Amino acid sequence: MSRIYLDHNATTPLRAEARAAMIAAMDVVGNPSSVHAEGRAAKALVEKARAQVATAFGADGADVVFTSGSTEGAGLALAGRDLAGSGVEHDAVRAWTHESLSVNSAGRVSVLDPASSTLQMANSETGIVQDLPEGLAVTDATQAFGKLPVAFNWCGAQMALISAHKLGGPKGIGALVLRRGTELAAQIRGGGQEMGRRSGTENIIGIAGFGAAAEAAVRDLASGAWDRVEEFRNILEEALEAGANETIFVGKDARRLPNTSCFATPGWKGETQVMQMDLAGFAISAGSACSSGKVRASAVLTAMGYDEAVASSAVRVSLGPETTEQDVLRFSEAWLNKEKKYRARAA
Missing domain, CATH: 3.40.640.10 (Type I PLP-dependent aspartate aminotransferase-like (Major domain))
Structure with missing residues (x-):
């Protein structure tokens, strides 16, 4: 695919x-x-x-x-x-x-x-x-x-x-x-x-x-293109929340960019998630692209008061006008599959 x-x-x-x-x-x-x-x-x-x-x-x-x-x-x-x-x-x-x-x-x-x-x-x-x-x-x-x-x-x-x-x-x-x-x-x-x-x-x-x-x-x-993007972002988060009880969604109750979702599963390193999703066919990131390749906790989440376990486990999914509902549903299915395997190994 x-x-x-x-x-x-x-x-x-x-x-x-x-x-x-x-x-x-x-x-x-x-x-x-x-x-x-x-x-x-x-x-x-x-x-x-x-x-x-x-x-x-x-x-x-x-x-x-x-x-x-x-x-x-x-x-x-x-x-x-x-x-x-x-x-x-x-x-x-x-x-x-x-x-x-x-x-x-x-x-x-x-x-x-x-x-x-x-x-x-x-x-x-x-x-x-x-x-x-x-x-x-x-x-x-x-x-x-x-x-x-x-x-x-x-x-x-x-x-x-x-x-x-x-x-x-x-x-x-x-x-x-x-x-x-x-x-x-x-x-x-x-x-x-x-x-x-x-x-x-x-x-x-x-x-x-x-x-x-x-x-x-x-x-x-x-034209309202970003309203549709926000709708798909919300669908993504609802799907992830339904299957990942330990995952924290950063800024979910705040006013946010319509395309951005930042979430962390404490203990599951962000860079590991990025690599696993890359192999599964999805491009996401762990923090700012200008800091990519640097294995470190998110300075942004640290400044917000999150501890090391959360700040080092955050990933960012950012959608665009060409992103479809099918895209986010495919991603949520693939990510939840990896999250389930992570929890099984960590148990």
């Missing part, structure tokens, strides 16, 4: 719209910094995509600075700033912040001083969604953009991180979105591209794919 991909929070399949835009961009010869006709054509392509991303993200009147992804965007936004963060942030953000914001058992973060803090919109592992306070310095919108109704102009943050490959665009392209007039020191210096914020010849193929993907993602959201 064909494999079933259930790791959309790690990366999503490339959308047809993005693929078509990228193929067309391959025939654009010029450098966007050149003033001749070929250069102007390349520049027009970049600016079209910038407008597409800005509109899709509800960021009209803001600056969209293209980067290689959210990790670079985090460095650009956070370098040289003394900002508070929490233990549930992505590693790319945690690397630049001091963890002084408290997290409760429901995964909610308390922010006392928004102007000197970072706070993600939604967690990549648990799917838990945060309420952003007005005046927040930086928000990581990487997982929320394209899955939830998001408008930068209304989110209250000064800067936001987004990435193309989380919403059906290509890997290796993202953006830092910031309110016009926000001071920002360039980390990559040179020719002054991207309004002097990020030098280097623009990746016009990736940028074109990002613009097309962002536009298509908003159409999917408006």
